[in-house]
Amino acid sequence: MDVVTLSPPDHRLPQELMQAPGGFIWWYADxxxxxxxxxxxxxxxxxxxLPGYASSERRSTPQRPEQRPSLNLSVYKNGKLDxxxxxxxxxxxxxxxxxxxxxxxxxxxxxxxxDGRRRMVANLDLPVPGSSExxxxxxxxxxxxxxxxxxESSSLDHDWSPLTGPAQSSMNLKFGDVSWSSxxxxxxxxxxxxxxxxxxxxxxxxxxxxxxxxxxxxxxxFWQSDDSAPIALAIEISADGTTATxxxxxxxxxxxxxxxxxxxHRDLVLSIDGEYWCEVEHVSVLDDGPFYMRYHIYxxxxxxxTRGVAELCVPDKIDRDLHxxxxxxxxxxxxxxxxxxxxxxxxxxxxGRVERLVRSWMGx
Numbered sequence: 001m002d003v004v005t006l007s008p009p010d011h012r013l014p015q016e017l018m019q020a021p022g023g024f025i026w027w028y029a030d031x032x033x034x035x036x037x038x039x040x041x042x043x044x045x046x047x048x049x050l051p052g053y054a055s056s057e058r059r060s061t062p063q064r065p066e067q068r069p070s071l072n073l074s075v076y077k078n079g080k081l082d083x084x085x086x087x088x089x090x091x092x093x094x095x096x097x098x099x100x101x102x103x104x105x106x107x108x109x110x111x112x113x114x115d116g117r118r119r120m121v122a123n124l125d126l127p128v129p130g131s132s133e134x135x136x137x138x139x140x141x142x143x144x145x146x147x148x149x150x151x152e153s154s155s156l157d158h159d160w161s162p163l164t165g166p167a168q169s170s171m172n173l174k175f176g177d178v179s180w181s182s183x184x185x186x187x188x189x190x191x192x193x194x195x196x197x198x199x200x201x202x203x204x205x206x207x208x209x210x211x212x213x214x215x216x217x218x219x220x221x222f223w224q225s226d227d228s229a230p231i232a233l234a235i236e237i238s239a240d241g242t243t244a245t246x247x248x249x250x251x252x253x254x255x256x257x258x259x260x261x262x263x264x265h266r267d268l269v270l271s272i273d274g275e276y277w278c279e280v281e282h283v284s285v286l287d288d289g290p291f292y293m294r295y296h297i298y299x300x301x302x303x304x305x306t307r308g309v310a311e312l313c314v315p316d317k318i319d320r321d322l323h324x325x326x327x328x329x330x331x332x333x334x335x336x337x338x339x340x341x342x343x344x345x346x347x348x349x350x351x352g353r354v355e356r357l358v359r360s361w362m363g364x
Contacts, residue, residue, distance in 0.1 A: 004160050008152045008161065009163050011159075032296065036080075037078065040073070041072070045065035046067075050331065054318045055319045076286060086331045107126065116241065118143060118167075122138065124173070135348070140186075158197075166211065187211070202231075206230075208280060210306050214238070219280070232249035291318045341361070
């Protein structure tokens with residue numbers, strides 16, 4: 001079993017993955033500007049982070065991805081989380097046409113390629129617990145469509161593909177009197193697998209992307225055990241969408257630190273065949289949980305500096321009994337009566353959460 005397979009961007013994930021016990025299928029878009037404003041959007045079936053999904057598989061009673069559709073939105077302001085929503089939907093309220101169009105309740109997303117450019121557009125309409133008002137607006141990522149290499153292949157164990165090279169992003173969202181607007185650099189990819197993430201042959205992974213003026217650099221590091229050296233994959237996507245992929249990557253890591261998810265490294269240097277490729281500094285922790293961390297990063301590549309995005313995941317820690325009640329506090333269920341009483345405190349705009357919590361307790 002390979003750690004991950006980089007597949008061609010024109011290879012569509014098969015709908016049969018919807019039936020894979022404990023499997024997953026998701027699409028991802030993010031954006032960041034020079035001030036640290038931006039978003040992360042994940043639309044999925046079988047997102048491994050959902051409470052009860054991984055533990056069901058561990059008990060040999062796996063659920064299928066088609067049973068657990070969800071939409072996850074994080075909005076960042078000046079390098080800090082300012083809005084959060086992870087909303088599950090009833091399966092009958094969601095659809096994927098097998099190609100470029102998705103719906104999750106009143107939310108619609110498209111990702112299409114025309115004349116060598118890919119454009120992702122999300123029209124959002126999300127509930128905010130403790131409020132009668134909803135988050136509404138549009139996100140987009142528009143850039144060169146990535147062109148695959150001749151040696152790329154597909155694997156249903158863990159199939160991953162960046163879909164854009166250098167791309168621009170736009171965010172226009174509103175909740176009551178609060179709004180978020182920014183334009184920056186965007187990115188779009190997708191993941192799918194018939195093997196549950198916690199069964200894949202690595203203990204944890206670190207992924208990051210750096211948007212330089214005429215290229216996108218991506219690094220993907222996998223540790224097979226906590227004390228092993230990481231297996232590293234380096235990808236460079238040029239302004240015309242062509243992809244250069246290197247696996248003979250050497251990684252130099254700073255002294256480890258410890259977060260809720262475990263050990264992480266503030267700095268790293270990647271070299272290829274002994275020659276410097278890029279340097280990364282994880283400057284701002286955006287999300288620090290028991291199995292997942294997200295960062296804004298600074299990167300340098302032959303003297304050019306930029307701000308990017310990175311994330312760390314420890315799959316074996318996902319959906320453990322100790323943490324599940326805490327995770328449920330951040331996940332809106334398809335049936336409102338299944339929601340945690342604490343959901344308004346951890347969902348929606350950062351401002352006004354306590355007021356929305358009290359309002360929900362009072363039944364207002």
